[in-house]
Amino acid sequence: MRISEGVEWGLHCCLTLAWIGDDEPVSAPRLATWFELPPAYLSKCLQALVRAGILSSTPGVRGGFRLARRPAEITVMDVVTAVEGPEPAFRCTEIRQQGPGVDPSAPEFRRPCAITAVMRRAELAWRRELAGQTLADLMSAAPPQAAERAQQRHRLLRG
Amino acid sequence: MRISEGVEWGLHCCLTLAWIGDDEPVSAPRLATWFELPPAYLSKCLQALVRAGILSSTPGVRGGFRLARRPAEITVMDVVTAVEGPEPAFRCTEIRQQGPGVDPSAPEFRRPCAITAVMRRAELAWRRELAGQTLADLMSAAPPQAAERAQQRHRLLRG
DNA sequence: GCCGGTATACTCGGATATATTATGTCCGAGTATATGTGG
DNA sequence: CCACATATACTCGGACATAATATATCCGAGTATACCGGC
Numbered sequence: 251m252r253i254s255e256g257v258e259w260g261l262h263c264c265l266t267l268a269w270i271g272d273d274e275p276v277s278a279p280r281l282a283t284w285f286e287l288p289p290a291y292l293s294k295c296l297q298a299l300v301r302a303g304i305l306s307s308t309p310g311v312r313g314g315f316r317l318a319r320r321p322a323e324i325t326v327m328d329v330v331t332a333v334e335g336p337e338p339a340f341r342c343t344e345i346r347q348q349g350p351g352v353d354p355s356a357p358e359f360r361r362p363c364a365i366t367a368v369m370r371r372a373e374l375a376w377r378r379e380l381a382g383q384t385l386a387d388l389m390s391a392a393p394p395q396a397a398e399r400a401q402q403r404h405r406l407l408r409g
Numbered sequence: 410m411r412i413s414e415g416v417e418w419g420l421h422c423c424l425t426l427a428w429i430g431d432d433e434p435v436s437a438p439r440l441a442t443w444f445e446l447p448p449a450y451l452s453k454c455l456q457a458l459v460r461a462g463i464l465s466s467t468p469g470v471r472g473g474f475r476l477a478r479r480p481a482e483i484t485v486m487d488v489v490t491a492v493e494g495p496e497p498a499f500r501c502t503e504i505r506q507q508g509p510g511v512d513p514s515a516p517e518f519r520r521p522c523a524i525t526a527v528m529r530r531a532e533l534a535w536r537r538e539l540a541g542q543t544l545a546d547l548m549s550a551a552p553p554q555a556a557e558r559a560q561q562r563h564r565l566l567r568g
Numbered sequence: 569g570c571c572g573g574t575a576t577a578c579t580c581g582g583a584t585a586t587a588t589t590a591t592g593t594c595c596g597a598g599t600a601t602a603t604g605t606g607g
Numbered sequence: 608c609c610a611c612a613t614a615t616a617c618t619c620g621g622a623c624a625t626a627a628t629a630t631a632t633c634c635g636a637g638t639a640t641a642c643c644g645g646c
Contacts, residue, residue, distance in 0.1 A: 251410065252628085253528075254589095254590065255502065255590090275618095277618065277619090279617095279618090285505075285507050285508050286504070294592085294620090300620095308618080309598060309599055309620090310600040310601080310617075311616060312617080314618075326531075340412045341412075342417065343417060345417065346555070349445055351565075358552045365417065365421065368485055368547065372536075375534040375538045376532065379531035380531045388527065392523045403508070406510075436578080448632095449633075450630060452581080453581090453631085456581065466581090467638090468578090468636090468639085469578075469638040470579065470639050470640055470641095471639065573644085574644095578639090579636105579639095581635090584633070585630105589628075591625080594623070594624090595621095598618080598619085600618095603614075604612090606612095607608105607609085607610085
C-alpha cells in the first residue's frame with residue numbers, strides 16, 4: 251500500500267495556488283521548478299485536478315492553473331481522490347465464495363463479509379479525516395513563512 | 410493507492426485457522442485449494458505472517474500453519490501490517506524544502522508540514538479502526554455458516 | 569512380535585521470473601501576445 | 608499615429624516509453640511418517 255507522490259505534489263501545488271491568489275494563473279513548468287519536480291509529470295497530475303474540478307486551466311502564453319473554487323471549499327479528500335482515483339484501497343474479491351462445495355447464491359453472501367466491512371469502515375474513517383480538512387485549514391496551520399515564501403517566489407518568477 | 414491482495418488472503422486464512430482451532434496445522438496448499446488461490450504466492454503471504462508472530466509454522470509431512478496467539482489477541486491491524494509492511498502509506502518527501510532560494514536549515518522545517526500532519530492523522534484514524542477489531546470480533550460478526558463451512562472443509566480435506 | 573534404520577513424501581522458506589502499475593517523457597493543438605505593415 | 612493581419616512563443620492535453628512494485632513460480636533444506644529388515 252502506497253499513496254502516489256502525485257498526491258503530495260498536488261496538495262503542495264494547490265496550497266501554493268491558494269496563497270498566490272486568483273489574480274493570474276501559474277504554469278506547470280513554473281510550479282515544477284518551484285519544487286524541483288519533473289515538469290511533464292507534474293502537468294499530468296495537475297490535469298487530473300482540472301478534470302476533478304479543483305483547478306481551472308487557461309491555455310495561451312500567459313496561461314496556467316489556478317484554483318477553481320475557494321480554498322475553504324476544497325478538501326484534502328478532494329485532492330487525494332482526484333489524483334489517486336475514486337476506487338477504494340481495499341478491493342474484496344469475494345474469495346469466501348470460491349473453493350469446492352460453495353454455493354455462491356447462498357443467502358449468507360448477500361451481505362458483505364465481516365473482513366470487507368472492517369476494511370471499509372477503516373477506510374471511511376480515513377476519508378472522514380481527509381474530508382474534514384480544507385485548503386483554508388492547511389493555510390492557517392502552516393507557518394507564516396510558507397505563505398510569504400509562496401508570494402515572494404511568485405513575484406520573483408513572474409519577472 | 411491500493412492494498413495488496415495478500416491482505417485479504419491473510420485475513421481469510423487467519424479467520425479460517427481461528428475457526429479450525431489449534432489441534433492440527435493446515436498447510437499452505439490446502440488453504441490455497443480452499444480459496445482457489447495460487448499456492449506458492451499464498452505461501453509467501455503466510456510466511457510474512459509467521460515473521461510477524463501471528464502464525465506459527467511447523468514443517469514436516471503433517472505440518473502447516475496455525476495461529477500463534479489467541480484470536481482475541483490478533484488485531485486486523487497486525488495482519489495488515491505484517492503483509493503490507495510497517496511503512497506509512499503517505500511518505501513525505503519534503504518538497505517544500507526544494508526549489509531555489511530555500512534554506513533547508515530554517516527553523517520552520519523542524520516541524521512536519523501541515524500536509525504531512527493531515528495525512529498522518531488520517532492514516533492514524535485508519536490504523537485505529539483496524540487495531541480495534543480482533544479476529545475474535547470477526548468470528549462473532551461473521552454468519553454461523555462461515556464457521557461451519559470452515560470446520561466441515563477441514564474435516565473433508567483432512568481425509 | 570518388536571526395535572532400529574532408512575527411504576520417502578510432504579512441509580516450509582527463500583531465490584528467481586513475469587505482469588501490472590506508477591513514474592517519466594514527448595509531441596501536437598490551441599491561444600494570447602508581440603510585431604510588423606499598411607492606411 | 609492607429610488599426611489590422613500575421614507570426615510567434617508559450618500554454619495545456621493526451622499519446623507514448625521506462626522504472627518500480629506486486630504478483631506468481633520454482634527449487635532446495637528439513638522433518639515426521641511409513642516402510643523394511645534384522646533380532
